[in-house]
Amino acid sequence: xxxxxxxxxxxxNKFSERQxxxxxxxxxxxxxxxxxAPLFEPGELSSWSFYRAGIAEFVATFLFLxxxxxxxxxxxxxxxxxxxxxxxxIAWAFGGMIFALVYCTAGISGGxxxxxxxxxxxLARKLSLTRALFYIVMQCLGAICGAGVVKGFQKGVYENNxxxxxxxxxxxxxxxxxxxxxxxxFILVYTVFSATDAKRxxxxxxxxxxxxLPIGFAxxxxxxxxxxxxGTGINPARSLxxxxxxxxxxxxxxxxxxWVGPFIGAALAAVYHQIVIRAIPFKSRx
Numbered sequence: 001x002x003x004x005x006x007x008x009x010x011x012x013n014k015f016s017e018r019q020x021x022x023x024x025x026x027x028x029x030x031x032x033x034x035x036x037a038p039l040f041e042p043g044e045l046s047s048w049s050f051y052r053a054g055i056a057e058f059v060a061t062f063l064f065l066x067x068x069x070x071x072x073x074x075x076x077x078x079x080x081x082x083x084x085x086x087x088x089x090i091a092w093a094f095g096g097m098i099f100a101l102v103y104c105t106a107g108i109s110g111g112x113x114x115x116x117x118x119x120x121x122x123l124a125r126k127l128s129l130t131r132a133l134f135y136i137v138m139q140c141l142g143a144i145c146g147a148g149v150v151k152g153f154q155k156g157v158y159e160n161n162x163x164x165x166x167x168x169x170x171x172x173x174x175x176x177x178x179x180x181x182x183x184x185x186f187i188l189v190y191t192v193f194s195a196t197d198a199k200r201x202x203x204x205x206x207x208x209x210x211x212x213l214p215i216g217f218a219x220x221x222x223x224x225x226x227x228x229x230x231g232t233g234i235n236p237a238r239s240l241x242x243x244x245x246x247x248x249x250x251x252x253x254x255x256x257x258x259w260v261g262p263f264i265g266a267a268l269a270a271v272y273h274q275i276v277i278r279a280i281p282f283k284s285r286x
Contacts, residue, residue: 034198036125037125037126037127037128037131038128039128039129040128040129040130041128041130041131042130044128044130044131045130050131050134052108052109053108053109053110053131053135054109054134054135054137054138055138056105056108056109057105057109057112057113057135057138057139057142058138058139058141058142058145059142060101060104060105060109060111060113060142061113061138061139061140061142061143061146061237061238061241062142062143062145062146062149063097063101063146064094064097064098064101064113064142064143064146064238065142065143065145065146065147065150065238065241065242066146066149066150067093067097068090068093068094068097068164068238069146069147069150069163069164069242070150070153071085071089071090071093072090072093072164073150073154073157073158073161073164075087075089075090076161076162077157077160077161087224087227087228088224090223090227091220091221091223091224091227091232092220094219094220094223094232095216095217095218095219095220095221095223096216096220097216098113098212098215098216098219099212099213099215099216099217099219100212100216101113102211102212102215102216103212106211106212109135110127110196111212112135112139113139113235113237114139114188114234114235114236114237114238114262115135115136115139115140115235115236115237115262115263116185116188116189116234116235116236116262116263116265116266117188117189117192117266118132118135118136118139119132119136119263119266119267120189120192120193120266120267120269120270121192121270123266123267123270123271124193124270124273124274136237139237140236140237140240140241142237142241143237143238143240143241143242144240144241144244144245145241146241147163147164147241147242147244147245147246148241148245150164150245151163151245151246158245158246159246162246162251163242163245163246163248163251164231164242164246165231165239165242165243165246165248165251166230166231166232166233166238166239166242166243166251166254166255166257166258167230167231167250167251167253167254168229168230168254168257169228169229169230169231172229172230174254174257176229177229177230177254177257177261178257178260178261179261180225180226180229180230180261181226181230181233181234181257181258181260181261181262181265182261182262182264182265182268183265184222184225184226184232184233184234184261184265185234185261185262185263185264185265185266185269186265186266186268186269186272187218187221187222187265188215188218188219188222188234188265188269189265189266189269189270190269190272190273191214191215191218192215192269193269193270193273193277194214194273194277195210195211195212195214195215196211197278219234222234230254230257230258233257233258233261233262234261234262234265235262236258236259236262236263239255239258239259240255240258240259243255
């Protein structure tokens with residue numbers, strides 16, 4: 001019995017209270033926390049990789065709007081929902097494109113394709129303010145061009161069927177729409193942080209390969225839930241591109257929701273991941 005008691009005592013002491021049993025692999029043995037990105041990094045402006053990353057964000061957001069808005073137009077112009085992919089198909093178009101585009105561009109720009117994602121990663125000091133602002137500008141330009149190409153294909157259908165612009169649906173208040181955007185973006189950005197966590201990547205080699213999958217799936221699920229409420233923004237560039245090209249008064253009435261909501265949701269996700277999940281500000285001293 002004494003031997004068994006000793007084994008129990010040693011086993012209990014092997015894992016301290018701040019490292020629950022079953023999480024031994026989460027130690028810092030094979031991982032060093034990377035330094036925070038500088039707020040301003042002027043040297044980036046003379047680097048080709050900086051501009052290449054911006055171009056990648058532009059092209060990815062262009063393709064994202066092109067496919068997703070075309071899918072929306074195909075659904076809304078149909079006489080019967082049974083003859084189209086329906087809401088589920090729209091959600092798959094958004095989620096599937098994000099999956100494919102993150103996979104293609106992650107190694108170049110990080111595959112943000114969304115100002116809210118860029119904002120959240122900036123708050124977590126994963127990239128500089130210089131790069132964050134450049135990404136957001138390129139994402140918005142890509143979204144405008146993507147929606148513009150769709151309108152060029154079928155102008156009448158585009159203008160008569162809302163142009164894929166985000167608005168708060170009848171029966172819902174602006175508060176409902178804002179809440180849906182905040183929670184939806186929180187889910188997306190929280191998934192981005194979890195799927196791309198460098199510490200997790202150091203522990204689980206498969207994580208970088210699988211990262212685009214949960215991100216795309218999060219976009220799909222959020223769209224399933226909130227298309228009936230706001231058409232699902234959770235991406236200010238997507239909302240801006242559609243609103244500018246459609247350019248009707250009602251598309252601008254609620255437009256602020258699709259910037260304020262995603263940015264609040266992204267900020268909350270960044271704070272939650274950094275402070276609660278990673279506990280970075282509260283690292284214990286050995």
